[in-house]
Amino acid sequence: MPVLEGLGSSLRSLMDKITRQPDLNEKLVGEIVNELEKALIRADVNIYNVKALGEEVRKRLLEEEPPSGVPRRDYAVKVIYDQLVALLGGERSQLSWPEKDRLHVVLLVGLQGSGKTTTAAKIASFYMRRGYRAGLVAADTHRPGAKEQLIQLGAKIGAPVYSRGDKPDEIARAGVEELRKAGCNIVIVDTAGRHKEEKSLLDEMAQIQTKLKPDEVYLVVDATIGQQAKAQAEAFSKVAKVGSIAVTKLDGSAKGGGALSAAAATGARIRFIGVGEGIDDLEAFEPRSFISRLLGMGDLQSLLEKVKEAQISEKQMQEIVTTGRFTLVDFEYYLESMSKMGPLSKVLTMLPGVASLPSEVTKGAEDDLKKFRVILKSMTRKEKVDPSLINASRIRRIAIGSGRRPEEVRMLIKRYELMRNQMKQLKRNRAMLRKLGVFGAQ
Ligand SMILES: Nc1nc2c(ncn2[C@@H]2O[C@H](COP(=O)(O)OP(=O)(O)O)[C@@H](O)[C@H]2O)c(=O)[nH]1
Ligand SMILES: [Mg+2]
Numbered sequence: 001m002p003v004l005e006g007l008g009s010s011l012r013s014l015m016d017k018i019t020r021q022p023d024l025n026e027k028l029v030g031e032i033v034n035e036l037e038k039a040l041i042r043a044d045v046n047i048y049n050v051k052a053l054g055e056e057v058r059k060r061l062l063e064e065e066p067p068s069g070v071p072r073r074d075y076a077v078k079v080i081y082d083q084l085v086a087l088l089g090g091e092r093s094q095l096s097w098p099e100k101d102r103l104h105v106v107l108l109v110g111l112q113g114s115g116k117t118t119t120a121a122k123i124a125s126f127y128m129r130r131g132y133r134a135g136l137v138a139a140d141t142h143r144p145g146a147k148e149q150l151i152q153l154g155a156k157i158g159a160p161v162y163s164r165g166d167k168p169d170e171i172a173r174a175g176v177e178e179l180r181k182a183g184c185n186i187v188i189v190d191t192a193g194r195h196k197e198e199k200s201l202l203d204e205m206a207q208i209q210t211k212l213k214p215d216e217v218y219l220v221v222d223a224t225i226g227q228q229a230k231a232q233a234e235a236f237s238k239v240a241k242v243g244s245i246a247v248t249k250l251d252g253s254a255k256g257g258g259a260l261s262a263a264a265a266t267g268a269r270i271r272f273i274g275v276g277e278g279i280d281d282l283e284a285f286e287p288r289s290f291i292s293r294l295l296g297m298g299d300l301q302s303l304l305e306k307v308k309e310a311q312i313s314e315k316q317m318q319e320i321v322t323t324g325r326f327t328l329v330d331f332e333y334y335l336e337s338m339s340k341m342g343p344l345s346k347v348l349t350m351l352p353g354v355a356s357l358p359s360e361v362t363k364g365a366e367d368d369l370k371k372f373r374v375i376l377k378s379m380t381r382k383e384k385v386d387p388s389l390i391n392a393s394r395i396r397r398i399a400i401g402s403g404r405r406p407e408e409v410r411m412l413i414k415r416y417e418l419m420r421n422q423m424k425q426l427k428r429n430r431a432m433l434r435k436l437g438v439f440g441a442q
Contacts (some may be wrong), residue, residue, distance in 0.1 A: 003275055004256045008294045010039035011084075015077055015152050015295055024072045029061045043257025044226030045087070049265070053083050078307045081291055081300070088155035088287040090266035094271055095284050096216065096244065099160065100132060104186045105176055106377035107212060108246075109205050109236050112193030115248030115274055117146065120190040121153035123246070123272065123284035127186050128157065135184035137175030138163035139208065140157070142192040151192055157279060160268060168192065169206055169211040176212065188213070198235070206239035216245045216430030218271070230262040237266070248274030251281070271328035326423040331416045332376045335369055371404060372412050378402040387413065 002008065014035050021028060037054045041047065057079055085091065098104035106123070117140070136154050138161060140146035140357045147163040154161035160182055162175030168403035172189050176203035179187045191208060193246045209217065209376035229247070230258045236242050245263045250273045251255045263270050270285045292300050316333070376384070378401035383389050390398070390413060399406040 007043040044255035067314040076420040090140040107214035114222045125157040135179035137189040139168045139171045223253040223256040223259040226258030229259045246272040416423040
C-alpha cells in the first residue's frame with residue numbers, strides 16, 4: 001500500500017493545478033493555500049501548524065519575486081515544497097551512521113503495539129545490510145511471548161539475541177555487555193510498552209536509561225495515532241532523551257501526515273518510517289525525498305534545480321550591479337544561461353524592458369549567441385577576466401581557434417562592451433535592474 005495515499009493524491013492534484021496556471025493572482029493564491037490547508041488537515045496535521053504553513057506560503061507567493069527566468073507557477077511549486085520539507089524536519093540530515101569500530105547502543109521506547117519489537121529487528125537488518133554487526137536485546141518482561149517474538153525475528157535476519165534474566169535494566173546491561181564481547185557494533189534494546197499504569201512504565205524506562213546510558217534513544221510511534229504522537233513523545237521525553245524517532249505503520253494510515261509533522265516538531269529526528277509488516281518494510285527517512293515522492297512530479301527535481309540556478313545567477317547579477325564589474329566571464333555565463341532558457345528571440349520578446357535595449361543587442365541575437373559561445377571557448381581565462389588584454393594578435397588567434405572571422409571576434413567584444421556600459425549605468429540606477437530584465441524571461 002502506498003504511503004500517505006490520500007495526502008499524496010491531494011497534493012499532486014494541487015501541483016497539477018498550479019502548473020497549469022499561466023500566472024498566479026491573489027485569488028488563485030488564496031485557492032491554492034486553501035486546498036493545501038485542507039489536504040494537510042485531512043492528514044491530521046495539527047491545525048496550528050497547518051495555519052502557520054498556509055500563512056507562510058501565502059506570504060511568500062504574494063510577496064516574493066521569483067528569480068528571473070522562473071515562471072511564477074514553478075516558483076509556487078518550489079515554495080510549497082520548501083514549506084512541506086520544513087514541516088517534516090527540514091533539510092538537516094535524518095540518518096545516523098554510527099562508527100563501526102565501537103559499540104553503538106540503541107534503546108527503543110514506545111507504547112505496546114506501536115511496533116517496537118518489529119522495528120528493532122527491522123533496524124538491525126537495515127544496518128546489517130550496510131555492513132554493521134547488529135545484535136538485539138529482549139528487555140520486555142511484561143508482554144507474554146515478547147522475548148520469543150524477538151528471538152524469532154533475530155533468527156530470521158541472522159542477528160544474535162540476548163534474552164536472559166527477568167529484570168529489564170539488568171537484561172539490558174548484561175545483554176549489551178555480552179553482545180559487545182560477541183563483536184557487535186550496534187545493539188538494539190527492545191523494551192516493554194505496557195504497564196498497569198503509565199507511571200510505572202515511564203519509571204522503568206528511566207531506570208533502563210540510567211543504567212544503560214545508550215548512545216541513542218528511539219521513540220517508536222504508530223502513525224495511526226496522528227498528531228497525538230506529540231503527547232506520546234512528550235511523555236517519553238520526560239524520562240529519556242529521545243533523539244530519534246521511528247514512525248511505523250505509515251502504510252495505510254490516513255493520519256500519517258499528522259504523526260510525521262508532530263514527530264518532527266519534537267526536534268528529534270525521524271530516522272525511519274515503517275511501511276509494512278515485513279522486515280524490509282523500513283525506509284530511511286529524508287524529508288526532501290519523501291516530499292518529492294509525495295508530490296510525485298517526475299520533473300520536480302529539474303524544476304527545483306532550475307529555480308536554484310536562477311537564484312544563483314540573480315545573485316551574481318546583483319553583485320555585478322553593486323560592484324559595476326562585468327567581465328567576459330560574466331558575459332559568457334549569461335550567454336550560457338540565456339541559451340538554456342529556450343529560443344532567444346522568444347525570450348527577448350517577452351521581456352518588459354526590451355525597448356530600452358539598443359537594437360544592436362537584440363538584432364540577430366539568436367545567431368550571434370551561438371557564434372559568441374564558440375568564440376568565447378577559444379579565449380583564455382586571463383583574457384576573459386581582463387578583456388583589455390585582447391589586442392589584434394590575440395584576436396587573430398581566437399578567430400583561428402574558434403573557426404570564426406576576426407570581425408566576428410571584434411563584434412563580440414563590442415557587444416560585450418555595450419553590455420558592460422549598460423551594467424555601469426545600472427550601477428548608477430539600480431532601480432532599472434528589473435525594468436531592463438536583460439536576463440529574465442517571464
Ligand atoms: N502495516 C504495518 N504493520 C506494522 C508495522 N510495524 C509493526 N507492525 C505491526 O504492528 C503489530 C505490533 O508490532 P510489535 O512490534 O509487536 O509492537 P510492540 O508491541 O511495540 O513491540 C504487529 O502486528 C506488527 O506486524 C508497519 O510499519 N506497518
Ligand atoms: Mg514488543
